[in-house]
Amino acid sequence: MTTETWIVYKTENRNDYGWEERMLMPRESLTNILWENWSNQEKPTIPQIGDRTRNYKSESEKGFTTHSSDGDWVVTRVEQFISPELGKQIFVCYCKYDPIEAQWSLVNRGANASELLELKAEV
16 A cells, blocks of 8 residues: 655754755745655655755756755654554654765656657557
């Protein structure tokens, strides 16, 4: 059975590094949320203590993500909330700021939807 999983990365407290720049849209209220991820995989990868957030950048004219690296935030604690009846789970990952020099690597991309449809039409 597929499980809906929401993973939230947040700072240990609201005044951690960069707090002035972290805002929720559209009201631009301050937040301690660094990043979030949704998954509908049967067995999603669960963050562990010591894992780092990820950074992404684009060197594409179309704005697609082309490179990734480990981020400056490290998971220090993970809280898990599960609703077996609904097939949903939430992981809240508390993080501390521990900057490193970024080592960017190319993101391997699969075919986009148009390319997949063209391949299917040829078969």
